[in-house]
Amino acid sequence: MLKKLVGAVALSMIASFAMADDFPKQDLQGIIQWGAGGSTDLVMRSVAPHVEKELGRSIVMTNKTGGVGVIATQFVSTQPSDGYTLLMSAENPQLYKIMGLSNLDYANFYPVNVLARGVPVLVANKDAPFNSVKELVDYVTANPGKVRMGSTGPGGLPSVVGAMLSSKLANFKVTAVPFDGDGPALTAMQGGAVDFMPAVLGAAVEHVKAGRIKILGIFDEQASPVLPDARPITADYPQFESLLPWGPFFGVFVKADTPDDVKAKLVSAFKKGAESEAFQKLLSDRGYVSMNIAGDEANAFLKKWQSTTSWVVYDAGMGKKSPDEFGIPKP
Amino acid sequence: MDALTYLFSSWLQPELLALTAIGTFAGIYIGAIPGLSVTMAVSILISFTFSWEVNPALALMNGIFMGGVYGGSRTAILLNIPGAPAAIATALDGYPLAQKGEAGQAIGLSTVMSFIGGMVGIIVLALAAPAVSEFAIKFQPRDYMLIGIMGILLVGALSGESLAKGIFAGAFGILLGTVGLDPMTAEQRFTFGTVSLMNGISPIALMIGMFGVSEALLQLHHLQKEAVKQKIDRIIPVWRDIKRYLSLSLQSSGIGVIIGALPGTGGDIAALMAYDHAKRVTKNPEVPFGQGAKEGLIAPESANNAAVGGAYIPMLTLGIPGDAVTAVIIGALFIHGLNPGPLLLMEKPDMFWFTVGNLVLANIFMLAFGLTGIRIFTKIIECPKAVLFPLILLLSVVGAYSINNSVTDVWWMLGFGVFGYFMKLYGYQVAPVILGIILSRLMDDNWRRAIISERDSLGDFALGILTSPLSATLLAIIVFVLFTQTRWWKARFGARTEAPVADNTGASARQG
Amino acid sequence: MQDQHTVRRPGELVFTLILLAGSLFLLWQAYGISGFSSMSSAGAFPMAMSAAMVATAAVVFIRLLRLPGPSQALLRLRTEILPPAVVVFSLLILAYCVVLETLGFLLSSFLFLLSAITFLQGGRFARALLLSVIAIVCVYIVFRLIFQVVLPEGLVPERAIMAWLHDLFAARN
Known part of the structure; x- marks a missing residue:
């Protein structure tokens, strides 16, 4: 009897954590790929307060810098796929493979929001x-x-x-x-x-x-x-x-195998957060083009960016490995 | 007339006054705790203050910046753990003073000198900002490289037992600074293919380990010995003392402002160069440098706070950050809807005068907070070693972890702590290692930039240095400094007897 | 002052030899970065520095060879270089760092402080217990709560506890 009860409690706890109805049940952690004061840091810290309002929880943001962002990307990929750890990053992971830095790129992640691109x-x-x-x-x-x-x-x-x-x-x-x-x-x-x-x-x-x-x-x-x-x-x-339009971009990502309902909650929170007037004004003042896209639309953008840039970088002799090795198509 | 109103606006509005005070107070403790940095604190404040008006947010940030740079000296003097890289030079003579029971006096003196330095920085900012920033921006990669070389010459003065050991330590530090992903070519250097090494080795982890942990281990040799009783009279320095050191303090502040205003260098390098300068111009110190010379405390403390005003110079006039903290503040200004850039000064002169006035206020708060409560702090070193050392270790571990939220830095800190322990026992100094890692990128990157600009031609590179008045002057200073180290010069002009530099701990450990 | 010492310190020769070997290894590694390709290459500076390390370590080593060795080297090594207090304390720190991530910050720090203070002061467990708890609470408040440094959680589900506390208070208001 007791065993059953414990089991039931444990099960309901697991269920309550997994259920998206009440996601997020605790504060989220945002891992920023670049240092304090950089443009990625700036964009993320200015969008976060608006998103926090939508989610009803804080996003505790941490700068985990180094290796053009490899360290942060690697870190998020080893965290549980529960949507509580966000990767707040820029375009760099799309070049890790051809630079020989890591086997990860945005194919391993789900784009919660590609916020903006620079010109x-x-x-x-x-x-x-x-x-x-x-x-x-x-x-x-x-x-x-x-x-x-x-x-x-x-x-x-x-x-x-x-x-x-x-x-x-x-x-x-x-x-x-x-x-x-x-x-x-x-x-x-x-x-x-x-x-x-x-x-x-x-x-x-x-x-x-x-x-x-x-x-x-x-x-x-x-x-x-x-x-x-x-x-x-x-x-x-x-x-x-x-080649155009081309430019650096900023995005928020979770691991690709995060439950769909959690993804949906995050996507809608970030969408609304990014629409806020203050954030849009910041972007346009700095000359960024607002994108505010998620899911498949964002994935298409990421793919095109990766193919264009990888080949340009590789043809210029700056890459270590050919994009062919990773099945990155020629633009 | 308007300028005057803005200058004092933060003095007259109770809200701004309070925020500046809170910021300064918090800054002192952020600065004092190794691993917590001003950059980090200001960055957290961006999310926190984004719905505020710009002036209250700035008041808080200015206070933290001013207090934080000063705060680093606290732990440097008391525990031999510089709270931030800008306080490394402070530890060299500050800690020996504390070991002699003069911690209170050392803190008092460094507070007053930080205040003087801070004021000099702000005055230069207020009166000559446009001229200084135009000058600072003229520095070419080769000039930064020459500044790096000027800094590394300090190894000669920090060598301790033998010059060979000093050079070894310095070269080792520079080498450590090159570890990781090379920012210029994305080449991996000494990473052995591991991701955790791509980020390089954190100078802060190295600093906490080599200064703090190794010192704690050494002190365990005489655990039973009673802690030194601290003298607590004469904490606030008398006017006569201040007057005596004023000239050195002003010279150091000058170095601090210029180095602070250069976009590629900050308070840490300013403090080290000021220390070097003090060592050269002080003919007969009462106590040899490295064993608790007051001059060795005054110079870096004046310089690093003067560098704060310096760092604001390019930021407010051109929108170019003078260091990492001002880079974050520029970001904050953007979020508050301002466009920091060369036009800010013309479009919003109120911003400039508000900042100047607010910095003065923060500097005054720093003096007030700095001079109160010194007694309680000196009690820290009087507490039993059996309790103190585990706490130092706890703080070191948490500090190292907070640098980048990773355990890797904790391991580095520990490894360097043990290595530093052996280095000290065998007559090596640890200061040149830290000097090396701090100056490494400055020298390496700028040397390569300079030589790439000349398309790998050494001849053009040399010609470039000799034909540019700025580079030629810097080169002349280096040659002069090297020349004064020669035996001939010393025999002829060297009035001072070259006192051997003590390693502030190893000696006592062996005697014990 | 310890300026020019006349007798080798115990273990000094071994230490210098390790430095020399390490420098040679680093020189070899530095050469591997980009060889002698150009003056602006990524490996140029590291090579120059490791070469300087090799040269100076060799100078120190040769000088050492001229000095007479220490008498009673092993005994003096145990008292002057590695006294028991240093060894035990270092091992405690090592253990602390090893379990930092698995046990989490709160638990591992508590155990470290408790054992280290008890060991160093030779007993007085109750005092050590009190001090450890106070220290950890202070550090947790400053680092985790004020500066939002996310310390390793390990076994203690901090975030869930904080969220629960937060909801509790939110519900009351």
Whole structure:
């Protein structure tokens, strides 16, 4: 009798934990892949309060940095698939396989929400002898290897855009100087350490407005409302259309085998949270394009991103392994 | 006129006044506990304060920043565990002072000097921010590399028993700093294929282990010996003392502001360079450096708090973070709907003056909180060792764990604790290891950036250094410092008798 | 002062030998990163540093060889380098770290403090018990509750307990 009772209690406890009706029964844990103060950290910490309101529980956020996010990704993948541990991350895991860093990518996770994507721009030192993408290309072709481009380690936005430029333009040879991110590189460019660089719009916009650096063009198909004067690169070089739109993105993920009802609860909470006016204003001020997509729609986006970027990175000689090995199709 | 209103707005509104006070108070303890960092605290505050107005949020963050940088000196002096990397240099002479029973005096002095440093930083911020930030931004990768070399020269002064052992320790530290995924090429260095090593070795874990844990183990050698009775008179330094050290404090503050304003360096490097500077300009210290020289306490404490004002300079004028904390504060400003950038100063001058005024306020609170309760703190080291050491260990484990929420850092801390214990017993200094790991990326990354920019041509690299006034000046300083280390120079100008640097613990352990 | 010591310390030769061997191993590893490919390669700096380590460790080793060895080396090793208190305390810390994740922070820290304080003060169990509980409560409040550092949970289902407490109070209001 006693045994039965204990069994029943235990069973009902397990059931109550597994049932999504009252998910979440306790606080959630958000694992942020990048450090405090970075753009991923910023986006996640500003969306979280809105989502907490929807869920009725707090999201305790923790920065677990390192190895371009491998450590956080690995950590979440070893946690129980109960939806209580969220991976708050950026685009990087989609390149882990070809960089030889990990066997995980977003195929192992379920996209609760891909919140936003950034738009790359090309900016230059204000004294540089070119004022538009076209002039830049002409100048670089005339002086191969002489122009210094601010970059980052392989996989970072400036390095990928740099690789795209040299793959689609003949004789586009520059000296790429890697920095820790586009922020530090932008600073170095103002001091004259590099001549031009690709950067995410949000990081560059205030410096452009103040006239400290000049904008050459926007690496997208349309002009941005934040900097309407910047000419889209496809206007002069339509060959980039096949790669665009491209940009870094931010998303929230849970393990792929999380129960469906839990996924649904999280998706709806994040959807409503991301729709909040304050969060949308933050995104548009920083020049991010709001996406707010989940599930299959998000998966399609992730797949396309992975195929485009993997091949560009691999063809530029920055990847360790061929995307073919992992069945990543050519775009 | 408007500027004046904004300058004092946080002084006159009780709410802001209270928040600044709370922030500063909390900051001192966040700074004092190893593993809890100001960056982390400010980052947590972003979610917490996002529905507030911007000024109250800023008041809290400014207070935490100011208090936190100062707070690191507490545990450095009392337990030989620097609460944050900026307090490493403080431990070198602060802890020996505590061992002599002068912890109270050391804390009092470092509080006043932190206050002076903080004020210098804020004054430079208020009066010369645009000029300083234009200057700071001119630093090229090669200049950062030269600054790194200037810092590493300190190994010579920290070598202890023999220069060979000092260089070994320094090189080991630099090597430890390169472990992990290379940020420039994504190449794995010394990771042996393990994920936990990709992140590299945390300098904080190394610091807690090598300073704190190894010291606790060494002290176990004389468990029975009574703890040193702390003198508790003369805690607040007399004016005569302050006046005597004022010149050194101001020079160190100058170093602090500049290093703090450089976007690639922060308070930790500022404090180490100021320590080096103090060691060079102090001709006849009352007590040799490393054994409790007051100068060795004053210089880093002035410099690291001056670096706070310095870090705000590029942030407020250009929207460029001066260090990790200001990077988070910039994020907070975004969330509050501001656009920190070069235009902020013109569009919202009130922000600038509010911050300046608020920092002054935080600095005053820091002085007030810092000088009260010192007696209670000095009691910590008087408590029985049998209780103190397990508690230190508990704090070290939790601190190491909190760095990155991972047990890996705990293992590193423990491993380096044991290794540091043997190093100290066999006459190696642990300070150069920490110096090395802190300066490693600064030197390695910037050397590579510089040489890549010159397309791998050493000739162009050398030409670049010699033709740039800034780089040439930095190089000249390095050459001069090296030159003053030569026997010829010392024989000719060296009035001071070169006192051997004590390792502050190993010696006593062996005598015991 | 211990400036130039005239006799080798017990175990010093072995320690220096370990440092030398370790430095050589690191040099070999550093060479493996990118060889002598270019001055800007990822391996250039590590190679220079490990080479410096090898050179200085060798200098220290050669100097040591010239010094006379210590008398009664084993005995002095036990008293000067590894006294029993250090060994036992280190083992306690080691055990603490091993069980930190499985037992969880609360339980393992409690056991560590209790045993370490009892051992070091040679008894007085009740006092140790009291101190351990106070210390852990303070650390838990500061780190877990105020700074939201998620300490290893292990056997104690903290989050469920906190949620239960939270609901209890929420229901009352």
